[in-house]
Amino acid sequence: MSEATIRDLQTRRAIRQFQSAAPSAELLDLVLKTGTYAPTGQGKQAPVIIAVQDPQLRAQLTRMNAEYAKPGTDPYYGAPVIILVLADSTVGTWVEDGSCVLCTMMQAAHALGLGSVWIHRERQMFDSAEGKALLKEWGLSENLRGVGALALGQPAGEAPQPKPRKADYILKL
Template sequence: MNEVLKEIKERRSIRKFKSDAIPQEILDQIIEAGLFAANGKGKQNTIMIQVSNKKLRDEISEMNRKIGGWNEGFDPFYGAPCMIIVLAKKDWYNRVYDGSLVMGNLMLAAHSLGIGSCWIHRAREEFETEWGKNFLKSLGIEDEYEGIGHCALGYIEGDTPKPLKRKENRVFYVK
């Protein structure tokens, strides 16, 4: 089987991570895959922010928990020690689609490199807050961006989940 198709079929969302740090060389490869995601008109209007600093990671996790309405102590990032936040220019009509393609590339690249991943939502809500706007400014990001998602990354704790049986009647052919 083609290696890309194999990786697509085997990748799963991981919800239990080891606390071990991921080497920057591996993170750089994952980020590079995100940079090569398809995007509308080749405009490349998405950005990524790698967060592997534990204090900041925990702060974002706590904000995400509150937005999601979970009980105190719950970690919506499932213990992942790293995340890559994907954002897209707010005035770009294709922002959600382009950002989603970046997220897909990040997750597939991570899987191919032995790293577990999970798409975590609520980035849009986080970056609508003053905290989010100030955080972007602190990084020198002046344009207005919408949060698309967080790609939680880490080494898998335990077994990789088994795939669900594919639902029937999801493909229609017109020849």
């Protein structure tokens, strides 16, 4: 790996404040395409990536997610793009596959100067009747379950400083 790659891997942080303007289509497409190169079990490519910029759908997803966290809040921190990652739950590695896609896109976003943060509760959202209705509306399989989402956009400020690494993080035997 190049030193720049290592630096990007070590300096990515969760961003929770975003500018209102969406990233350029070129940058968004690059983040999304990079996510498709994440490793997946047996190369099955079980995840599906859904980029949401439509304000009405963003509002619906925000409400749905907040119902499982803190109603009336924006769990996506006002990010102009929500990237949902769902995966085919009939594939044994669906959670791991979707997690790799999310991590790969977070790293790609950081390398491109964008900010992101992993958001939870998509599993509950898409296991619900409302979530299943969205899958049907979008022409997607009922076998898809939510793994997570990214709030994505241009950071509105500096990235937070990293916490010190714990002393017992690595064990060499």
